[in-house]
Structures are given as structure tokens and as C-alpha cells.
Amino acid sequence: MIATRDAYGKVLAELGRENERVVVLDADLSGSTKTGVFAKEFPERFFNAGIAEGNMIGMAAGLAAGGMIPFASTFAVFAAGRAFEQIRQSAAYPKLGVKIVATHAGITVGEDGGSHQAIEDLAIMRALPNMTVLCPADGPETTAAIRAAAAHPGPVYVRLGRSKVPVVFPNGCDFAIGRGATLCEGTDLTFITTGLMSAQALTAAAILAEGGISARVVHLGSIKPLDVELVLKAARETGAIVTAEEHSVIGGLGSAVCETLAEGQPVPVERVGLRDVFGQSGTADDLLAHYGLTPAYLVEAAERVLQRK
Amino acid sequence: MLTEQTVRDLEQTARQLRMEILKMLNTARSGHTGGSLSATDILAVLYFHKMRHDPSNPSWAERDRFVLSKGHAAPALYATLAEAGYFPREELKTLRRIGSHLQGHPDMNKTPGVDVCTGSLGQGLSQSVGLALSARLAGRSSRVYALLGDGEVQEGQVWEAAMAAAHYRLDNLCAIVDHNGLQIDGEVAKVMNVAPLGPKFLAFNWHVLEVDGHDVQAICQALHDADKTQGQPTMIVARTVKGKGVPFFEHKASYHGVPPSDDELSRALDHLGHA
Numbered sequence: 001m002i003a004t005r006d007a008y009g010k011v012l013a014e015l016g017r018e019n020e021r022v023v024v025l026d027a028d029l030s031g032s033t034k035t036g037v038f039a040k041e042f043p044e045r046f047f048n049a050g051i052a053e054g055n056m057i058g059m060a061a062g063l064a065a066g067g068m069i070p071f072a073s074t075f076a077v078f079a080a081g082r083a084f085e086q087i088r089q090s091a092a093y094p095k096l097g098v099k100i101v102a103t104h105a106g107i108t109v110g111e112d113g114g115s116h117q118a119i120e121d122l123a124i125m126r127a128l129p130n131m132t133v134l135c136p137a138d139g140p141e142t143t144a145a146i147r148a149a150a151a152h153p154g155p156v157y158v159r160l161g162r163s164k165v166p167v168v169f170p171n172g173c174d175f176a177i178g179r180g181a182t183l184c185e186g187t188d189l190t191f192i193t194t195g196l197m198s199a200q201a202l203t204a205a206a207i208l209a210e211g212g213i214s215a216r217v218v219h220l221g222s223i224k225p226l227d228v229e230l231v232l233k234a235a236r237e238t239g240a241i242v243t244a245e246e247h248s249v250i251g252g253l254g255s256a257v258c259e260t261l262a263e264g265q266p267v268p269v270e271r272v273g274l275r276d277v278f279g280q281s282g283t284a285d286d287l288l289a290h291y292g293l294t295p296a297y298l299v300e301a302a303e304r305v306l307q308r309k
Numbered sequence: 310m311l312t313e314q315t316v317r318d319l320e321q322t323a324r325q326l327r328m329e330i331l332k333m334l335n336t337a338r339s340g341h342t343g344g345s346l347s348a349t350d351i352l353a354v355l356y357f358h359k360m361r362h363d364p365s366n367p368s369w370a371e372r373d374r375f376v377l378s379k380g381h382a383a384p385a386l387y388a389t390l391a392e393a394g395y396f397p398r399e400e401l402k403t404l405r406r407i408g409s410h411l412q413g414h415p416d417m418n419k420t421p422g423v424d425v426c427t428g429s430l431g432q433g434l435s436q437s438v439g440l441a442l443s444a445r446l447a448g449r450s451s452r453v454y455a456l457l458g459d460g461e462v463q464e465g466q467v468w469e470a471a472m473a474a475a476h477y478r479l480d481n482l483c484a485i486v487d488h489n490g491l492q493i494d495g496e497v498a499k500v501m502n503v504a505p506l507g508p509k510f511l512a513f514n515w516h517v518l519e520v521d522g523h524d525v526q527a528i529c530q531a532l533h534d535a536d537k538t539q540g541q542p543t544m545i546v547a548r549t550v551k552g553k554g555v556p557f558f559e560h561k562a563s564y565h566g567v568p569p570s571d572d573e574l575s576r577a578l579d580h581l582g583h584a
Binding site: 023044045047049050052054055057058059060061062063064065066067068070085086088089090093094095 | 370374416417418424425426427428429432434435436437438439440441442443444446447465466469470472473476477
């Protein structure tokens, strides 16, 4: 178990050693977002914007326009929310290589409560032209995704979490923007998942296997661009889809998958995610259970979708 | 000090720019007249006297950067860039047309010589802070100039950026407020008073200068003072007249976002041509 933000802090410092054009910005949360690791090693290339997220994104855009590779971090709710218009106008519209790495996304923020739990950030970022949206499953994939973001010329939004999550990918795994990964094969249905829900889906698939149901698990670490081929293949070959994300069912992975299927391969779909509600305070585990984001609920969703096949 | 000849040349260039701005806006049938005319003398001094730039090599790394934070004054910037030779003057006629290099607001990916995208007010100073930091990190001697509107400073982000510029002691950054006193809905002082501007930036640890924004000699002197300032960004509060140069547009908020009609254009060109 490792938190994706911890993997981020580590790889950011590595990138700093490899490329002196890598600079990092934060908005007074460097201890939480783990950009503090980079700040300690490269103080001259770290810029704390203070509690001013809009200005942080604008500064990052200026740094990108000046030839740097800026990573800007804060909590997802402040990045995609508070700084939305700066991301739109100063990064996405000019296609500047600003890397927005937003931590503490989703309900697993936990005790801080609904005000601090971004459940709409994927929807917001996905709607922006030029924007690449990534949501890695675990520590190793985060490391690879951050490297891919650094190498990508345009703006990128990377969604990371606060809590420790199970490891799904091997250390040193590769990551390609726009490409998904089949985590386990199956023939009766496919779980298409992102972020920490991919590990949950693997557990659900194991439970279903005990009952003789063969579930495939496809993880999409790249929400935009989406691996359309992999999604259509899953629909063609298994005929039923369950999407799962630690995000609202509106506008995120579930929506992206449904849009793809409606146009290319209509099959029954069940979407698992927050049902158009904000979160609340509680432990991460209690909240996942309360909002139906556990293997047990994924199994129920699988049974529902199989009945509609 | 500028020679009398240089002053006359810059004034003549500014007159020329004003005529191009009016023609371009009249052809486009939409766009921002008042705030383009109030900023013209500042642009003339920057591009034809002060800034290090090379129209034949717009991506020259060592060039000074200009950020038109009040992006709606794009016609003034386009006229300036065309006059400097970044693109043919002929293209000015395509302003705001579909497929044109000249968008309603500046677009770095479409127009040679434009360094950032602006237009959503309040964002340019933050971008300028980033540009100034990148110059420092890369060891470039280039300076960054940002032009803001006085209504624009109502945006909170301007003050976030003002804090950051002083915090990082960006003496390679010089901002100018085109203080014409008017915004779309009327007088800045009545819509949401921003005065006193100088003392506000002074309190934010900026080096502050106040000048007549239509006096090329004074603008030039202020820009030179900014060069010499160490450890602090400089803010030049330039007192200007909205619609400057065309008597029947001057001091009128109603011409903020309205282009000159055919009749107004012909009278304005007449006036400028004989001025």
C-alpha cells in the first residue's frame, strides 16, 4: 500500500535531478501534496504561491511560456474548482505545458468532509479542449504517469489521492497517454475503472469468479484521451460493462465510457460512482462503503448488468 | 532624455497606429475602441523605442516579453505589431474574421509577436510573473512588460500576482496600468473604486511611478527608471484618456466596446491626419 501522492513526490524529485527545466509550484500545501520533497532538494526551482491557486496556475503558464516544465499542485477541489478559469484561459486555451497534479481527490480525503472532496474534477477537466486527463491506479502507475506528463508538450491534469491504496502495477511499469490496461481477462462482463477503483474491481472479479462469473477488468489511467479501442473491444467481447470511479457518475469515466459505447457498441452499462451527491466527513473506508464504492457493491452492479444482457 | 526628433517620431508613429486601429475596428464592425486608443502611446514607446525584440525572429529567446493583460485592446497591439513588421499591414483588415490570425483577443498560437493568450481580465500579471521567473532561472536578461486596465485591477488575481511579484523581487518585471478611469459600465470610481492605485501597489512593495500616459517623454523616462530599480517590480500608473486622439470619443465609456461608424471613421481620420 502506498498513496499516489507519495509516489508523486518521489518521482518529481527524480525529474528535478534529470531536467533543470522542471519547476514546481504549490499553494501552501507542499507537505500534503508531497511537492515539499522537490522543494527541499531544489529550493531555487520551487515556488510557493501561497493560498492563491489562480495566481499559481497563471505563474505556471508564464513559466511554461518561458520554456520551463512547470508542475503545479494543490488539492483537486482547489485546482479544478478555484483555479478552473485560470486553467482554461492561461493553460488549456494557449496549449501551454502546465502540469496540474491535483492530490486529495475524491471522497477518500476523508475527515475534512465534502467541502474538500472533489467529485467533479474529472468532468470539469475533461470538457476542456487541449487538456489531457490522467487518473492512475497506484504508486507505480503514478510514477510512470508523471513521467509521461512531463514528456507531453501540452497541458495535463493528473488526479491523485490522499489515502494509501493497494498496488496493482509492477514497479517500473510503463504508461502511455491514451492507452488503458487489461488487468485481468474475462468473458461475461467488463469492469472499466479508474484510480483506486481498479484495485476494488480486481477483488470484485475474484468474488464473481467463485460464483462462476468471468469478469474482465480494464483500467483506464488515461481518461482523456480515452482508449476507445480497448473499451469497444470489451463491449464486443463481453457484452456488458460496469464502470466504477471515485467521482460523480456525471461527466467522469462512466460518462466517457457511455459516450463511446453509445456511438460505437451499445451494450448494457451500470455506472458505479457518487450518485450526484457531495461527500461528508468520515474515514476513507467508511465513506467508500457508504457511497457504494466497495467490491461488494461492484459485485451487485455486475449482477444487475448481467440480467440486462 | 529623448531628442526632440525622437519624440516627434514616436508621436507620429502613435498617430499612425491610431488611424490603423480605427480603420481595423471599422472594418471588423466590432471591437474595443476606447481602451485601444488610450494605450497607443504606451505601446508606441515600448515597441519603437524601449523593448528588445526582432520582428524577423519572433521567437528570439532573449527578446523582451510584452503581455497585454487588458487583452481587449488587441487592435492596438495588432496595429503595433504590423507597424513593427511582424506581419503585413494588409492582414489588419481580417481582424475578428473567421480563420484570421487576428483573434478578438490576443492568441499566442495565431499571431506572430504575441507571447501569451490574454483577454480574460486579471490573468496577465500572473503570467508575467511566471515569465519573469523563467527569465531569471534561465539566466536571460530579457525584461517583461505587462499592460493592465484600471478596471481590470478589480480582479482579485491581480493582487495575488502583485504579492508574488514583490515576494520574488522581480525587478525584471515592469507593469503599466492604463488608468483611463472608465470601464464598460461607466466610471471606474463609481462601478468599483480602485483608487488610490499608486499607494496600493506601494503597499504591496512595488516601486511605483505615476506618469501622463500620453507623454512619450514621460513614459520613456519611467521605463528607464524601472530598468534601474533593483529587488522590486515596477508599476507605472499611466494617467490616460479613453478614446485619446479622437475628440468625439474621448472620456466616453460608451465607446468602450463600440467600433467607429463609417462617418465617425472618416471624421476621426481627418482629425488625426491633420493633427
